[in-house]
Amino acid sequence: MEPICKKMKYDESMNQPLDFNESMGPGDSHEVLKTFRLNLMKRFQCLHEGIAKQGNPTLLNEIYTELYITESESGEISNEHEVRQIETQSRRAATEDTPIKCSDIFRALPGQDKPIRTVLTKGVAGIGKTVSVQKFILDWAEGKENQDVQLIFPLPFREINLMKDKTLSLSDLLHFFFPETKEMDIFSDEYEVLFIFDGLDECRLSLDFQSNVRLCDVSESASVDVLLTNLIVGNLLPSALIWITSRPAAADLVPSDRVHRVTEVRGFNDPQKEEYFRKRISDQSLADRIISHLKSSRSLFIMCHIPVFCWISAAVLEKMLSRAESGEIPKTLTQMYTHFLLLQTNIKHEKDYEKKVTDEDMILKLGKVAFQQLVKGNVIFYEEDLRECGIDVTEASVYSGLCSQIFREELGLYQGKVFCFVHLSIQEHLAALYVHLSYKNNRSQFLYDMSSELSEFFTYNLSDVHQKAVDKAIQSKNGHLDLFLRFLLGLSVKNNQILLQRLMNQPRSSSDSSEKIVEYIKMKIRATQFPEKSINLFHCLNELGDHSLVEKIQQYLKSGTIKEVKLSSSQWSAVAFVLLTSEKNLDEFRLKEFVGAENKADHILQKLVPVIKESRRSNLCKCGVTDEGCAALASVLRSNSSQLRELHLSDNELGDFGVMRLSSGLEIPDCKLEILRLSGCGLADEGCAALASALRSNPEHLRELDLAENILGDSGVEYLSSGLKNPHLKLEILSDWQNLQAFKTHMQGWTGTKIKPCKNPVNLV
Known part of the structure; x- marks a missing residue:
């Protein structure tokens, strides 16, 4: 069988405007293909932006603002409320992700050579998944992009749901939705075909990918769910491209081994938010006032990552700010x-x-x-x-x-x-x-x-x-x-x-109703064992107009006196909330800014787990972290939503027990930590054994490991060497000059990893 998706190699000719008078297919099918494209163009050229299909809709190309889309590492399910996911995404620096244009989702990025047949695009409600699909189809129908595809079949799940009790063939299904294709052989090898299934989270079919029902014939009848699963896994039309969109909570309905690329629609970044309002509001001075007002409320400006919220805000503020209210x-x-x-x-x-x-x-x-x-x-x-x-x-x-x-x-x-x-x-x-x-x-x-x-x-x-x-x-x-x-x-x-x-x-x-619930929420913040749960409670206090906890913490942070003050449990929760809703990106979390006579490192780490999860680098060196703090850090490493990539723990008395606790997080495949510094942490045999086990279980992500100034002993080096010999290990640098000779002895004869004879660091390449 010919390689799947060979046609998706980049070709400049793909982006040339289409001449509808030019032949687009064999024989008499030319007119049918032309009609098919024109029908899709008419269907997708207008953006209804929350408005039912009536009145005077807006042309998509007039108002379309490019969305921020990234290639994601996996299609893992996310159980957080979608507003929390938006708040998380708003703090990520653009450099952490691999951006990808909507029109390029089936094209390999530089350095990628695997064919891409099935793409899963995830994103929260209203973030722009359906508009991205609409723009992709419109650009294709107008002859601007992806011209090596001859047929695109958009099949939203909310429409397919209405056929869940039907039994029919794939051919019948497509002829029903696209009757103009009855006049042509749409399954001919001469046509490159793309199926778009928008809204997997809205699916009410039983998509059983473990079913033994195998369909290979497009004329064979079956239930709609069986048709879809066989099409997605490649039993039916294995050369066809598949694009599926979904909210994150349903992203795992399609098995990950059936998906060749996962992308994520992040909505608007900050410059795109402003671009949207300037396009949406014709009066530019009014647009400026709207943008300024939204920026003055952090919770509102964060929500503007969602295009639908921008539309809601524009509708309200355009009325309110353009007249006396x-x-x-x-x-x-x-x-x-x-x-x-x-x-x-x-x-x-x-x-x-x-x-x-x-x-x-x-x-x-x-x-x-x-x-x-x-x-x-x-x-x-x-x-x-x-x-x-x-x-x-x-x-x-x-x-x-x-x-x-x-x-x-x-x-x-x-x-x-x-x-x-x-x-x-x-x-x-x-x-x-x-x-x-x-x-x-x-x-x-x-x-x-x-x-x-x-x-x-x-x-x-x-x-x-x-x-x-x-x-x-x-x-x-x-x-x-x-x-x-x-x-x-x-x-x-x-x-x-x-x-x-x-x-x-x-x-x-009655006025006491709000007062009672404010006190109840503060009690719950004090009592909660899970710091993440308190974040929404602070948003609730904001809705109720109570800012007392947050304002006090903001004063401490601004004056730099927070390490000198003994904070209560609820105040530490307020610290987490303030840091997480700050305009600044959480690129680095520095524990020293908080540790003082009244505030011990382990206690702070337990309270600020949500902050550490959102920081790319955490510097905890010389802060008095012990094994209790390592338990909190392990929970961060186990989280599939954690952004932590560098963890600096040097010169803390972690001991073997602390490193063992830390390793329980390192060994989880979801852990994507790249740099770990454990210089001078009292590491010995048992800690080395735990680290080696973690390197064997999760060899893909860690690139640099600093173990300098630890007396590992011969057995400790032996344990670690067993982990370093993992042929899948991606570790590049091991810093440990004291034990260099011991490592060279234990690694002798192993060709999978080379230890260069340098003092510091030891390079494993």
Whole structure:
């Protein structure tokens, strides 16, 4: 069989504009191919940017802002809430990643020679995955990019879901979605074909990649899920290219050994955020004011990594900053989203139909869908999902027409109806608003409507609801209630309640409600055993307008006196929050800046685990770190989201036990540490044995190991040598001049690793 993807080698001719009068295929298929391209061009040339397909859409090429896309090391699943992932990505320096243009995702980078058939592109909701797909297809249809591909078949999972009960062949499936191809042999060897499956996280098919059902014939009928799995693994059309997009939480639904490249859409970096607003807002002085305001609120500017949030912010701030407004300009997420909801209901009032639909009734019903489907983890809804919430399809269609920028109805190629909120964060905001309003209006009826699974969330009054929601969010393993909690608490604040009164007649909460939940959150911050969990709680305090903990820490950091002050547990959590939300990239974490008579190294490391995970280099030299601190560091090394690449621990009395604890993290394949310095750390036999075991288990990443000024002894050197002889080891430099001769003796005759006769360091190349 010919090599897969030989056609994807870079060729300048691929980027020449297409002449539609030039032959694009054999025989009579030319006109069909021309029609096929033109149909895709018409379908993908407009960007609806959260707006249903009506009115005057914007041409994609007029507003498109290049997204920051990187090649990722793997398609590992991420269980963090997507807002936390955005906050993490906002701190990464661009130099840490390998950028890749959307149009080049099937082309090998310099130094890569393996063929690329299947690409998985991951990214959080609203980050631009679907727009990237749209731009890729449009550029191809217009003859600008990837002209060695003759056919592109975009098959979004939300449309394929509607065919989950069908039995048909791959040929039938494609003829159904793309009827113009019936006139040509689309499976001919003369055509290079690309399948695009957008939205793996929305898939409701049972994708069983372990199934023994093997299909090789495009005319053989099977269930749609069997067709897809056989196409993705290469049993059907092995030479076809496959592109799959997914939110990170579903990235592992396709086995990693079936994916040849993983890319990640990071959304907008800081310059791209500004470029977006300057393109989106025609008045450049207004665009400048909007950018300035967003930069003044760190939490809002971080969220602008998500293009959909930029669109929401532009819609709200363009209205508010271009005219005299009595209300406060939004500074928190809850304020921004509540203003956005107000904006959409005002648009609804301008429409001439369905006057009988009240704001309150519509919001409560949409909120019920949002809440119940959020708990279930659904972001797209079909007729059966709506019926469960007491809404029929006709009613849902009315809502999508009245609030097209909140709730969207899509009519796919299969002619089935699919509903969704424009973005997950809008769903979370409406879910929180539903809970808030339901308790205000009729708590007993609300509890009656709830299933037993959901009713455990609630108790008797709003203050108790808030506390229960805090508990539920902390208990959640993947943080899926974090943003919902921020919105729910933010809605209890006075200025947001004033906004709600403009939507509907709502009594305000008593002032002590916010005070009670603030104290409850601070208690939870003090009590939490997991520093990462406190990050969202500080965001909650920000929504509630309480900045007392953070402001005190900012004073200590600014004055440089933080090492002289004995900090409480909650204050250390505030330190982590301040560092993680700082404008500065966490390129290096220096422990010495915090260690003092009142603050011991091990305790600090335990409290600042989230910070160390996000730093690329951690300098902990001469700080009094012991084995207890090594246990905290091992948890960092075990994390698949850790950015730590250099760990400097020289001149700490770690001893064998400390190095053994550290090695328990080094040996995990997820550990990507490249440089480890353990000079003068009291390392001996047992520590060397643990290090050797780690080098055997995870030989791919560590490049430099400094063991100078440790009396390893002959047995310690023997242990380490057994690890150094791993033929897969990538270690290049071993610094240890005291034990140089012993290493040369034990490594004698081993050709897999060469020890150069230099004093410092020992080079292993």
